[in-house]
Amino acid sequence: MKIIRNTGLSIFLICFAVFLSLPFLGTYKLTEKTFKENFTDAQQQKILEPSLKNLFDKEYGNNISFISDYNKAFDNANKEFREKKEWDKVINDSHVLNIVKDSSGGFVKNNLALLFIICFLISSLGGLMYMVPALYLKPVAGIKNNHIYHRGITNRGIIAFLFAAFLIAFYICIYQQPAYLSNWILLVDGLSTTLTGAAASQWFLYGFLYCLVMSVMSVRMFIKYRNNNYEKLRTCSVLFFQIAFAFMIPNILTKLQLPSMDFKNIWPLDYTFFFDYHLTQLTSNGMLGYWMLGWGIFLIVVGVPVMVYFFGKRWYCSWVCGCGGLAETLGDPFRQLSDKSLKAWKFERIIVHSVLVFAVIMTAAVLYTFFTGSSSILGIDTYSIRQAYGFGIGFMFAGAIGTGFYPVMGSRVWCRFGCPLAAYLGIVQRFKSRFRITTNGGQCISCGNCSTYCEMGIDVRAYAQNGENIIRSSCVGCGVCAAVCPRGVLKLENLAEEGRFDAYVRPEEKAF
Amino acid sequence: MKIVIIGNGISGITTARYIRKQSDHEILVISAESDHFFSRTALMYIYMGHMKFEHTKPYEDWFWDKNRIALKNAYIQKIDFDNKKLFSDRGEEISYDKLVLSTGSVNNKFDWPGQDLKGVQGLITKQDVEIMEENTRGVTDAVVVGGGLIGIEMAEMLHSRNIHVNFLVRDDHYWGGVLPKEEAELVGRHIKEHGMNLMLRSELKEIISDDDGKVKAIITKDNKEIKCGFVALTAGVSPNISFLKATKLETDRGILVNEFLETNIKDVYALGDCAQFKNPKENHPPVEQLWYTGKMQGRALANTICGNKTEYERGIWFNSAKFLDIEYQTYGLMLKKPFDDEDTFYWEHKNGKISMRANFAKADGSLRGFNFFGIRFKQTVADDWIRNNQDISKCISNLNKGFFDPEFYKSHHKEIIENFNNAYPKFKANIPKKRFFVF
Ligand SMILES: Cc1cc2nc3c(=O)[nH]c(=O)nc-3n(C[C@H](O)[C@H](O)[C@H](O)COP(=O)(O)OP(=O)(O)OC[C@H]3O[C@@H](n4cnc5c(N)ncnc54)[C@H](O)[C@@H]3O)c2cc1C
Ligand code: SF4
Ligand code: SF4
Numbered sequence: 028m029k030i031i032r033n034t035g036l037s038i039f040l041i042c043f044a045v046f047l048s049l050p051f052l053g054t055y056k057l058t059e060k061t062f063k064e065n066f067t068d069a070q071q072q073k074i075l076e077p078s079l080k081n082l083f084d085k086e087y088g089n090n091i092s093f094i095s096d097y098n099k100a101f102d103n104a105n106k107e108f109r110e111k112k113e114w115d116k117v118i119n120d121s122h123v124l125n126i127v128k129d130s131s132g133g134f135v136k137n138n139l140a141l142l143f144i145i146c147f148l149i150s151s152l153g154g155l156m157y158m159v160p161a162l163y164l165k166p167v168a169g170i171k172n173n174h175i176y177h178r179g180i181t182n183r184g185i186i187a188f189l190f191a192a193f194l195i196a197f198y199i200c201i202y203q204q205p206a207y208l209s210n211w212i213l214l215v216d217g218l219s220t221t222l223t224g225a226a227a228s229q230w231f232l233y234g235f236l237y238c239l240v241m242s243v244m245s246v247r248m249f250i251k252y253r254n255n256n257y258e259k260l261r262t263c264s265v266l267f268f269q270i271a272f273a274f275m276i277p278n279i280l281t282k283l284q285l286p287s288m289d290f291k292n293i294w295p296l297d298y299t300f301f302f303d304y305h306l307t308q309l310t311s312n313g314m315l316g317y318w319m320l321g322w323g324i325f326l327i328v329v330g331v332p333v334m335v336y337f338f339g340k341r342w343y344c345s346w347v348c349g350c351g352g353l354a355e356t357l358g359d360p361f362r363q364l365s366d367k368s369l370k371a372w373k374f375e376r377i378i379v380h381s382v383l384v385f386a387v388i389m390t391a392a393v394l395y396t397f398f399t400g401s402s403s404i405l406g407i408d409t410y411s412i413r414q415a416y417g418f419g420i421g422f423m424f425a426g427a428i429g430t431g432f433y434p435v436m437g438s439r440v441w442c443r444f445g446c447p448l449a450a451y452l453g454i455v456q457r458f459k460s461r462f463r464i465t466t467n468g469g470q471c472i473s474c475g476n477c478s479t480y481c482e483m484g485i486d487v488r489a490y491a492q493n494g495e496n497i498i499r500s501s502c503v504g505c506g507v508c509a510a511v512c513p514r515g516v517l518k519l520e521n522l523a524e525e526g527r528f529d530a531y532v533r534p535e536e537k538a539f
Numbered sequence: 540m541k542i543v544i545i546g547n548g549i550s551g552i553t554t555a556r557y558i559r560k561q562s563d564h565e566i567l568v569i570s571a572e573s574d575h576f577f578s579r580t581a582l583m584y585i586y587m588g589h590m591k592f593e594h595t596k597p598y599e600d601w602f603w604d605k606n607r608i609a610l611k612n613a614y615i616q617k618i619d620f621d622n623k624k625l626f627s628d629r630g631e632e633i634s635y636d637k638l639v640l641s642t643g644s645v646n647n648k649f650d651w652p653g654q655d656l657k658g659v660q661g662l663i664t665k666q667d668v669e670i671m672e673e674n675t676r677g678v679t680d681a682v683v684v685g686g687g688l689i690g691i692e693m694a695e696m697l698h699s700r701n702i703h704v705n706f707l708v709r710d711d712h713y714w715g716g717v718l719p720k721e722e723a724e725l726v727g728r729h730i731k732e733h734g735m736n737l738m739l740r741s742e743l744k745e746i747i748s749d750d751d752g753k754v755k756a757i758i759t760k761d762n763k764e765i766k767c768g769f770v771a772l773t774a775g776v777s778p779n780i781s782f783l784k785a786t787k788l789e790t791d792r793g794i795l796v797n798e799f800l801e802t803n804i805k806d807v808y809a810l811g812d813c814a815q816f817k818n819p820k821e822n823h824p825p826v827e828q829l830w831y832t833g834k835m836q837g838r839a840l841a842n843t844i845c846g847n848k849t850e851y852e853r854g855i856w857f858n859s860a861k862f863l864d865i866e867y868q869t870y871g872l873m874l875k876k877p878f879d880d881e882d883t884f885y886w887e888h889k890n891g892k893i894s895m896r897a898n899f900a901k902a903d904g905s906l907r908g909f910n911f912f913g914i915r916f917k918q919t920v921a922d923d924w925i926r927n928n929q930d931i932s933k934c935i936s937n938l939n940k941g942f943f944d945p946e947f948y949k950s951h952h953k954e955i956i957e958n959f960n961n962a963y964p965k966f967k968a969n970i971p972k973k974r975f976f977v978f
Contacts, residue, residue: 166732167729167732167733167863167864168864169863169864170864172584172587172588172589173587173588173589173699174587174588174699175588175589176588176589176590176591177588178588254864255945256945256946256947256948256949257945257946257947257948260947368599369599465943467915467917467918467943468857468917468918468919468922469831469834469835469857469918470831470857470859470868470918472578472580472581472830472831472859473549473578473580473581473597473830474578474580474581474584474595475578475581475584475590475594475595475596475597476581476584476589476590478594479589479590479594488597489597492597506945506946509945510945513861513866514859514860514861514866514868515859515866515868515915515916515943518915518943518944518945518946519945519946520946531918531919533835533854534854534922534926535835535852535854536838
């Protein structure tokens with residue numbers, strides 16, 4: 028079994044190394060044909076051709092110099108207009124990703140199927156070979172957190188920081204410089220064409236990787252928590268919503284040339300929901316579009332409060348949400364790294380509610396522009412507010428920090444400090460909900476397992492040892508505190524609202 | 540008034556916190572083991588890598604300043620009760636108006652030959668965990684002596700490092716002095732399931748040293764030799780009061796106290812593991828060595844010290860533990876045999892890992908207590924039923940009101956009821972009506 032395990036790990040690491048090397052492989056040659064395919068407009072061709080011509084048929088050994096030369100040439104063509112401030116003539120979209128993809132040749136391009144199998148299928152298999160033997164090596168089900176604080180990867184060792192660096196770099200590339208990842212995107216082109224009818228974008232790659240990573244890591248969840256039905260069901264649920272709702276349905280809608288929508292994504296997490304282009308897209312697609320618009324608004328206005336009232340915010344954060352889904356699968360090994368201090372809690376409340384306010388203001392501004400046509404409000408350009416939100420919150424916070432910092436700050440950095448929807452759900456949960464984590468009388472031995480393994484950094488023990496129920500706006504109801512408690516002190520449940528804040532008092536002490 | 544507390548364990552700290560809650564007295568807590576209060580019950584998790592030491596501290600370090608509870612890391616060597624003065628190992632002299640002794644426990648040793656060899660130890664203190672880390676390095680086989688709660692924790696710790704455990708238990712069953720046979724067997728099977736060598740009816744005779752003064756084997760009373768690089772001695776604990784012997788303070792096994800936790804000396808109190816009740820209630824142990832009792836005693840004592848004299852009242856008993864992967868909760872006075880006036884009902888799941896027991900009065904069927912293995916149960920429900928002599932058939936019918944397992948766990952209620960009705964046809968438990976929408 029140990030041999031299988033180690034072989035699996037080696038296979039995974041080799042495949043991962045191959046995957047990591049891909050962006051640096053291959054040759055790149057821009058041809059006139061590629062150029063014309065990407066810029067079909069004759070006018071644009073005329074403007075760009077003089078400066079891009081120098082690149083035609085020149086072969087590059089790596090994408091870095093190719094992209095840099097291409098971008099230079101492209102900027103050159105626009106330079107004159109910019110200097111003259113002839114903004115209408117400036118060509119904004121350089122199509123760099125598609126250009127790079129189409130210009131790519133050599134090893135990667137010629138072995139797409141093989142590389143797809145190695146990078147995604149065999150690597151997953153390696154991962155599974157590493158994880159599944161746990162069933163035999165630790166045949167007795169139960170909470171096994173052994174050695175979590177002895178291992179570098181789960182205890183902020185060097186390897187954890189390296190992993191964080193990789194994740195952050197990945198997010199920066201995906202959001203800002205996808206052209207450098209062209210070879211990875213090429214790998215999923217075939218799949219994308221089948222599913223959506225179009226070549227892959229970086230977002231298709233991202234969605235695909237997201238589903239793949241979640242699937243593999245949920246196997247780990249099923250093994251680790253095999254004695255716990257709550258954890259198993261919840262994992263099935265997030266996995267289903269990710270694959271079906273976040274990935275398959277939007278892609279199929281795209282293929283059908285309908286407006287694509289992730290039906291489970293709710294504003295303000297889905298901050299582009301009220302953006303002009305999205306509204307226009309929905310309103311110009313007949314009944315279906317209006318229905319989608321209505322569904323989105325229904326979720327915000329009715330779905331969230333009603334569901335949170337009955338089940339707590341967990342119905343979304345640990346059962347449905349994609350961010351939550353990644354946190355509960357890929358992030359699970361890192362959950363203990365969240366900061367439990369009172370300071371962190373204070374910080375969290377300020378930050379997360381500020382983001383909510385920011386999201387509301389940003390959306391209000393965008394809608395103002397949509398309805399009035401005026402692009403500035405109180406002298407501030409609404410486009411720049413939205414730009415700032417998209418960059419600061421959408422990319423930096425949710426992506427680079429939120430996921431990139433898993434190995435350093437735990438799995439729910441975004442959900443805890445950044446997610447405006449979580450803030451909204453949390454307010455309802457704190458003030459009007461039947462959900463609570465009940466503390467079992469005076470049974471707590473203050474051991475600290477619950478607090479340590481709370482990914483939201485809630486000091487669960489602080490409540491449990493006083494016989495108080497845990498009612499916190501940030502609790503995502505992952506159930507792990509209850510799972511790891513060695514004395515059976517905690518239970519997540521939906522009960523009558525009355526008395527949810529009452530602490531346990533021993534009958535002998537009622538008189539105290 | 541200056542209150543000095545010796546020992547920053549759960550009982551001393553609870554006393555300090557509750558004194559602070561109701562008064563402005565000056566509070567000083569002196570302890571030699573750690574700067575800050577930590578959870579002794581969590582020591583095993585540090586060794587197993589579930590947590591680091593700082594995770595075991597129930598309060599952040601700023602808490603003490605904020606609550607004006609002064610802390611001092613020092614060992615008190617001598618107490619002058621007449622002049623109300625303490626003397627620390629650093630030559631300090633500390634005066635007090637009221638003194639609280641909560642000095643905890645030390646390991647029992649029975650003068651086994653070789654008990655002080657390197658690689659032989661118990662587990663009580665933070666330092667013990669550090670030493671254990673040293674002592675188990677490179678060890679492949681270990682022996683755990685003593686089948687109690689700390690024994691199984693040490694067995695689990697060793698097991699987590701892939702060290703083969705030989706578990707020496709004197710009784711016929713694991714923890715046979717406390718658990719009824721069925722439950723003890725259930726735990727025994729689970730220990731074996733984990734690949735440990737459970738050696739029942741085995742006692743330690745002697746520990747043998749290698750040339751470097753480190754343990755290399757043990758010999759049992761029936762002259763079996765077991766090779767091992769580590770020996771865990773867990774044959775119980777006793778009050779840590781050696782530095783108090785030969786003073787005016789009345790002691791026996793522990794510091795003798797009355798039901799108000801007062802010692803024979805005015806303004807001196809004792810509680811927790813180090814205290815011994817002069818007149819324990821019937822069936823109550825004179826020394827209570829539990830986290831929960833330390834906590835409850837601390838609350839009562841804080842009242843007394845603050846002028847509201849409060850008797851310590853243990854209430855309906857409860858306790859819980861975890862045997863490797865099986866959780867255990869018990870309510871009421873549940874000993875290895877039911878009392879003479881009690882009947883007992885035991886149910887065990889066919890997987891052999893889940894069980895429950897209810898003891899009840901033969902005469903009128905009123906509930907006396909529960910044992911649960913692999914089932915979580917609500918303390919409030921059990922406490923209420925036992926306190927109010929709830930009829931056993933009602934209890935069994937309403938078990939679902941107390942089940943505390945996580946959502947979506949399989950309920951065994953129906954099976955328990957059927958078994959109960961078969962075993963005790965004169966009581967009839969009913970299957971509760973299903974409610975589909977529990978809103
Ligand atoms: C490994 C282990 C697991 C346990 N698990 C459980 C459990 O699951 N459930 C349960 O109910 N109970 C459990 N217990 C028992 C429980 O931990 C004890 O009953 C409880 O900690 C006792 O608290 P205390 O405050 O009386 O003493 P302690 O916590 O022992 O504190 C006494 C402190 O006083 C200090 N001290 C002593 N003498 C002096 C001196 N002269 N000068 C200065 N300082 C001094 C000591 O260094 C020590 O820090 C466990 C015990 C152990 C060892
Ligand atoms: S309190 Fe418990 S259920 Fe809530 S987020 Fe933390 S670990 Fe999960
Ligand atoms: S894990 Fe359980 S026993 Fe430990 S501190 Fe939390 S609630 Fe208390």
